[in-house]
Amino acid sequence: MLNLFIPGLLLTLSSLSVADAPDGNHYYITGKIAEYTQAFDRCNQIARARSLPGEQIMAKLTRFSQHEIERFLMSKAALLRQECEKTELMELAYAILITETDELQQQTREAISAIKVLAFSGDIRKFQAIYQSVPTEIRQTLEGTDYFGRPFDDRKILRRIGNSSPLRK
Secondary structure: HHHHHHHHHHHHHEEEEEEEEHOHHHHHHHHHHHHHHHHHHHHHHHHHOOOOOOOOHHHHHEEEHHHHHHHHHHHHHHHHHHOOOOHHHHHHHHHHHHOOOOOOOHHHHHHHHHHHHHHOOOOHHHHHHHHHHOOOHHHHHHHHHHHHHHOOOOHHHHHHHHHOOOHHH
16 A cells, blocks of 8 residues: 555655646747847847937937927837837747647746736837827938938937037027
8 A cells, every 4th residue: 555655645746846847838938038038138239339310310300399309219219129129029929829828837827927018018009109190291301311220219319409409408
């Protein structure tokens, strides 16, 4: 009888410890989260590392109202960063969709829930709406330059405009 009890106890204990150990879904999801966060950081570094636009572009920016330029720069910067990280974001979304149908461990569900709040908050839709509400003339004028085709630091540009414009001091 004792010969059956010990193996049964060991089997029960091992199954409990396996249930608590991360599974393949957990590693898959956390790997995709790590790839996305690296892309997020990479895109932010690209934006921070870029120099300010040249004087011609700065002159174009100062022709428009500060309010409209703030809206353009803020929304365009957000949209370009999202475009920069789009591949990893799409892979993360796909990973979440294909694993959510499985019965997931608590830690995997928590990881998915946390990244959804950060990566899929819906803020990008707000930035799209802001961008679309910027007057067409401003968008066309500024989109005609090559500067606004890659991530940039909108705050750095706004500080420069604020410091160089005599009307805004």
